[in-house]
Amino acid sequence: MSAVTKKTKYIPAIGRRKTASAQVRLFEAAKTEVIINDKKLSEYFKTDDQIKIVNDAFNTLKLDQEFKVTVLVKGGGLHAQAEAVRHGISRALVERDEASRVPLKKEGFLKRDPRSKERNKPGLRGARRAPQWSKR
Numbered sequence: 001m002s003a004v005t006k007k008t009k010y011i012p013a014i015g016r017r018k019t020a021s022a023q024v025r026l027f028e029a030a031k032t033e034v035i036i037n038d039k040k041l042s043e044y045f046k047t048d049d050q051i052k053i054v055n056d057a058f059n060t061l062k063l064d065q066e067f068k069v070t071v072l073v074k075g076g077g078l079h080a081q082a083e084a085v086r087h088g089i090s091r092a093l094v095e096r097d098e099a100s101r102v103p104l105k106k107e108g109f110l111k112r113d114p115r116s117k118e119r120n121k122p123g124l125r126g127a128r129r130a131p132q133w134s135k136r
Helices: 048-061 078-096 098-107
Strands: 010-017 020-028 033-036 067-074
Touching: 010 078, 020 078, 033 048, 048 078, 048 098, 067 078, 078 098
Parallel strands: 033 067
Antiparallel strands: 010 020, 020 067
């Protein structure tokens, strides 16, 4: 099956970070608009830092073409969700145009960040934190 769906002409992609997962659909449109879980970008992500993270892929490529992006994001915290959305948008842009792969890869937007929370081990207070030691 081709990456571009024939009926609605969108490019699907999935982005992930920690436990956050974002299903991204990239449409060609008259103006750039990002909709996340049926809310506008500025309604869903309140901080400028998170909004900047989502728009990083577009800003890196300096595209003259406009896109509408719809995203369904689940899991994780807001920061991880923003990075998952960026990962998904970057993957969709590369699917659309292979030439955009080099600048996005250089910025690290195509790599799925493998870091996640380490599990708690038995006998320890956290993943690595041992209980306080008492000599007597």
